[in-house]
Ligand SMILES: Nc1ncnc2c1ncn2[C@@H]1O[C@H](COP(=O)(O)OP(=O)(O)OP(=O)(O)O)[C@@H](O)[C@H]1O
């Protein structure tokens with residue numbers, strides 16, 4: 001058949017969903033892929049469709065997915081990444097399988113820059129088919145872009161948003177996570193949107209409520225004392241193709257936050273961004289070899305940029321540095337040398 005394609009490694013949907021991604025990590029994966037496709041405007045649309053059911057739709061204005069790439073896009077492990085945290089060729093499939101473990105409801109609509117519009121939907125299978133869409137059906141996409149959608153159960157929605165008591169609180173926590181995860185790319189609070197690299201809008205509609213639109217701005221710490229620096233010489237074994245922009249010092253704790261900058265043990269220490277995306281936070285004892293006090297307002301925020309192959313590696317879920325990578329060791333040593341005594345001063 002003309003419109004069919006065969007992804008490699010299928011029949012493993014249940015294995016892909018076993019990774020148990022947090023809800024925020026599912027959304028982040030769609031955002032990361034959109035960014036890699038040069039998207040600058042992303043909308044995350046979340047609607048509560050029943051007491052325990054939600055629909056998620058992520059729309060981007062990137063360059064879309066071309067039909068000749070479908071085989072690769074849907075294969076597990078086809079390497080196509082150009083950003084530091086895109087390495088495995090798995091993220092999209094793992095995120096979809098986590099959103100929709102039953103392999104029933106996920107859908108992708110995409111438009112490429114030459115105007116070709118395609119639809120691919122569940123189930124993920126050994127042999128899949130796409131449909132041609134009339135561009136009129138994708139009016140929300142202008143030149144090009146992609147819409148990824150899925151139904152979600154409550155357990156998926158709540159995963160990783162524990163400690164909250166209502167859906168409003170869960171949305172507030174999700175907003176905080178997104179505002180911190182992409183802080184270097186999002187507009188600052190008082191900045192014009194045009195000056196930033198990325199605009200993310202969250203649209204949230206509760207079951208019996210009005211749609212709320214939230215334009216995400218960067219959530220950054222408020223520093224009390226800070227050292228600001230830039231280094232491109234000593235981070236990874238004197239490799240000048242990696243450079244770091246960093247700030248460290250004491251912050252004004254924000255105890256009203258759910259997760260970040262709280263001035264406590266969990267949120268204090270090192271926060272690492274790779275190509276503008278948070279990949280780990282809360283590293284302390286491993287670097288400075290001293291006890292992480294319960295109240296701790298010390299923060300070291302570093303944004304690493306440069307050649308992908310030279311940057312420290314992170315895990316497939318993009319939530320932690322890969323501790324067995326020697327570049328990670330070099331980098332953590334650089335942090336320690338840049339700030340030998342975090343709790344003084
Ligand atoms: N929103 C999107 N727009 C355009 N292309 C996309 C989009 N999402 C995914 N793709 C394509 O699908 C491919 C597979 O995505 P997937 O997330 O599985 O792997 P990856 O991003 O290359 O690596 P990783 O495992 O680190 O996420 C991408 O490399 C990209 O070519």
Ligand SMILES: [Mg+2]
Nearest residue numbers: 033086091092
């Ligand atoms: Mg990906």
